[in-house]
Amino acid sequence: MELIYNDKKLNAEIAKGPNGYRLIADGEELDLDIGRLESGAYSILIKGKTVKAYVGSDKESVFVQINGSVFEFHIPKEDSERRSDMDSASGDEAYAILPPMPSKVVKVLVNVGDKVSVGDGLIILESMKMENLVKSKVDAVVKEINFSDGDLVDTGKVIIQLEKPNGDNKG
Amino acid sequence: MELIYNDKKLNAEIAKGPNGYRLIADGEELDLDIGRLESGAYSILIKGKTVKAYVGSDKESVFVQINGSVFEFHIPKEDSERRSDMDSASGDEAYAILPPMPSKVVKVLVNVGDKVSVGDGLIILESMKMENLVKSKVDAVVKEINFSDGDLVDTGKVIIQLEKPNGDNKG
Amino acid sequence: MLKKILIANRGEIAIRVASACRQMGITAVGVYSEPDRTAKHIQYMDEAYLLGPASPLESYLNIDKIIEIAKNADCDAIHPGYGFLAENSDFAERCEREGLIFIGPRAETIRLLGSKIESRKLVKNAGAPIIPGMELSSNNFEEYRKAAEEIGYPVLIKASAGGGGKGMRIVEREEDLADALESASREAKSAFGDGTVYIEKLLKKPRHVEIQILADSTGRTVYLFERECSIQRRHQKIVEETPSTALYPELRRKMGEAAVKIAKAAGYLNAGTVEFLLDEDKSFYFLEVNTRIQVEHPITEMVTGIDLVAHQIKIASGEEIPFEQKDLHQRGSAIECRIYAEDPENNFFPSSGKILLCSEPTGPGIRCDSGIYSGYEVTVHYDPILSKLIAYGENRRQALERMSLALKDYVVLGIKNNIRFLYDVINHPEFHEGNTDTGFIPRNFPEYQIPQNDNDKLKYALAAAVYHSEKKSPAVGVYGKSEAPTPWETLGAFRLF
């Protein structure tokens, strides 16, 4: 099956193997023994080393935790779906300001046409009773502002759209 | 659906109800609200009273624990299956001595034809490194002995079959 | 003894209070908002009643509704937990008026100590040390400006009604003062319904050290030693420990006695916490009194062996505290880490969503006060605290060792959380040395990134992900070379083999 990890596509299969199972990826192989424990928990043995893996998944992602480290794998969407997603986000994510969770706009700090630099404050959002100042991660020009002070914004909505400054060829 | 509790057959359905759900049984009804929590755990509210129910099930049984009390419901088998089960157990379970778990026969204390009374020792079994004296729960005569000292006995096997004493009509 | 208590809260603290009630044979009555129908806390109650919609004002802050439920359910008392109505003197007064026992101090005490400005006066009169700052709030910017100038920059803006870091701002330069006052006041208004703010001196490398007290209706007041709460992000504590590495017996006694003096001056009843700032020269200054059970109370329970919530209930029942100061001793060391739904890589921005899998650590000396479970949906409506992990040890080193292992064993998948961040905090060399002050996190973790995972672990994780995803019954046939796995040279840094 295909999984995406850190924006890289991985193709991996589990086959039966001499020690129980074999992970096959890129034509290379790793023999391991996998045992099922309580729901979402697995015991992996590799040449004596023991690993407990916890797995939680939904339609889009598979999360795995091993000894305090979390791995987030994404399940590839159909290409078409992906493309339309990309469209709606208008390219580079640093230029599209979205709330990480449903938020209230406390104060928009910029106007359309403003030049902003890395670290400049763009907007104050409130979630869970806490104010959060969202700063720009790029040097850019404010292209669109889609919400006003007091508005509620859901996740996935672009609040502020930035664009590369004119004549800037770096990006 | 049908469930068996303490050898009694219960017929119960869950329908949508004004407070969420309605338990319907015997034409009578109980309104309750049921919410799903972690796997196997449910939240039940009945007029303010709150109950957390844990459910574990396999093909044959549904176990429910509520505030320290365990309820064991059995899922009815097909009647034919039941009947053949009954046959193999030759009727009343008090007369068929079965090991509660896989055991080793340490010593058979009776012989075929012996009369035994309630409380008389029949056989010593060993499981998990502990000896257990199995006593008769009935006044009876030993009809069959199917295993000998040192034998291993699996669950479901009748070790000793008792029968009602001749001329005993109490039974 | 009380017979039936309404717990006007949610999450882990509601469960904590319900456990104490149920252990003592007291009926625990819970309340919940609509999205909290399947929250964990109502599962630990004997009874539970719907408050209303998600919004706190319509649910956990809805005084009329809570009083109505308490009376209809025949409760004799209300425990407010922390947050929400816990330090609301109007609520305490309303309870008193309606014949319900409010498990906490008297309304007048809450009102007095709830005003940072009033409480500073009280403490000054009682002869305990206070931090230089404004004695009054104002509506006039000029007065703030002058006060800041007199105190000297940097200064700290604080909400008079505040707590939990809300409405606080550090101001380094005069030109930032106006904006900071406006923003702090707005946040305070939104959080506490009161926008009053004031200014005080910002100490350079202060430690936040607080003293737990208990006072009964006969006036007996004892202190249960300190908690060091210097590890803060966004002015909110995330790691607390006791004993503090900065205290020695004489200083501990002095701070404890100052706390008792302040409590007595305020006519204090029930459990409370006197917060101090401890300067590098070991001077300490009164900060505020929290007139409620604290989030971090379990570490005091671990080292003193005393159940603070049970004593809150007993004191509210009119019982006397059954021990004296000389009976109380600290033993060993305890540390608490607060588990939040937040993104430590993005300025600790709160997170929400469904917890796909949750597995919580256990073991000797480990306590986990949790409000979550596998499948629980974290909503945006309330404080993002998920649980508290507490570790006891014979000494600080063992407490830290146990905490480290417990954090590694703590599994919360599906939403962003700070578990890994906490692990990195308590394993930081400065933390190990006990060199903790309120600037610890900004200084040591200015741009925190979760450490890169290693390739071996990635292989195992991939195997588990595939095994799990293939409907838990990997179908692939016979052992042998697979035909055509796609190349993954693209993998770059994550090349596996």
Next chain:
Amino acid sequence: MLKKILIANRGEIAIRVASACRQMGITAVGVYSEPDRTAKHIQYMDEAYLLGPASPLESYLNIDKIIEIAKNADCDAIHPGYGFLAENSDFAERCEREGLIFIGPRAETIRLLGSKIESRKLVKNAGAPIIPGMELSSNNFEEYRKAAEEIGYPVLIKASAGGGGKGMRIVEREEDLADALESASREAKSAFGDGTVYIEKLLKKPRHVEIQILADSTGRTVYLFERECSIQRRHQKIVEETPSTALYPELRRKMGEAAVKIAKAAGYLNAGTVEFLLDEDKSFYFLEVNTRIQVEHPITEMVTGIDLVAHQIKIASGEEIPFEQKDLHQRGSAIECRIYAEDPENNFFPSSGKILLCSEPTGPGIRCDSGIYSGYEVTVHYDPILSKLIAYGENRRQALERMSLALKDYVVLGIKNNIRFLYDVINHPEFHEGNTDTGFIPRNFPEYQIPQNDNDKLKYALAAAVYHSEKKSPAVGVYGKSEAPTPWETLGAFRLF
């Protein structure tokens, strides 16, 4: 400090030891039998190796294989837990010979104290009180008969190599002596590989009170107070508590000092337990020394704040005990309940099968050392202990209150277990009064039946069962009278409405 420890055990104690290792930065190496591939204990190890088939002789008692694994994995020590090889002097000696540190007493000490007959002599010479009984075992029935006659009936037959109630028989009358000797000897042979039994006086209402000791290689020996373990079924402890309700400070000191005297006489090293019987007149008699960590060690950890397993490892590493007798104090009260897979309605017959659902209690003062999880298969091959539930309280009353609630919250579905029985034991009035002796269970629970469930709960259980079974998505349509649910007048005593 040791670097890598092989833990030659399974279940909760293997996990307990692994936690201590991992906290201290020591690599924990586990071993497992074939059916234990998915047992809980190997999930807490850094490494794990297969021992062999299910049978203990081929796995957890397989000395050659365990030594081989330890050497191949480059371990420097072996922790035996309790049971299996823990009190096997040949194993300890083998470890010593192979250059592996055995975490426990020296082999010669184990051998000496492992013989009940030899240890009685030692104790007698050390001037500590022993119970009247045979000084020698015998192959001659007549000698047993004479000894029993001299001591006076009732007498107790005990296995010289024994422990855990195996190979023990009470004999009331001479005519039962022969059968009892035969059966006890057979059971002892099967359990310990040694059928030697002897006879001692049976006290009328004795309490089983034991003293925890620690001794380091410099000879420093301290006692960590008592555990009262009088609540036994089939001569095996199921509920333990500390402090004992029968002790007072002077008696505690006397028993503690007697334990230390015995330990020193035996050249004791590491953790151990000196067991005594305490008679109604407060005389106490030496019973035996358990030369290992005990099942019930957590209650001592709760009231002393000391981590016994960590100190076992430190002592084995050659470290000195870092405290003296005067530094040790009991605080509060702790109780342990052993959760067994067994049928309390059927003479505690062991049970096996799959645990369909498991949910374990948490909360202030609660510790659960568990070897199970949802979906775990309990096999017939090993001791039926599933877990240990421990509750700490400020006082005995609170410990009991917490334990009661925790037992109610402890969910193990699918196999017979003793959780409800334990709840009834600790809530028995005699137990509440602290009136505990080894006859407690036979006297108060001669024919135990789990109390009948009430009808309200049955309704809720039925609703949950149906809701759960209908694929977790109840299909039934619109709200309104259902058409034709079958009559259930047949329900009799369980009529619902």
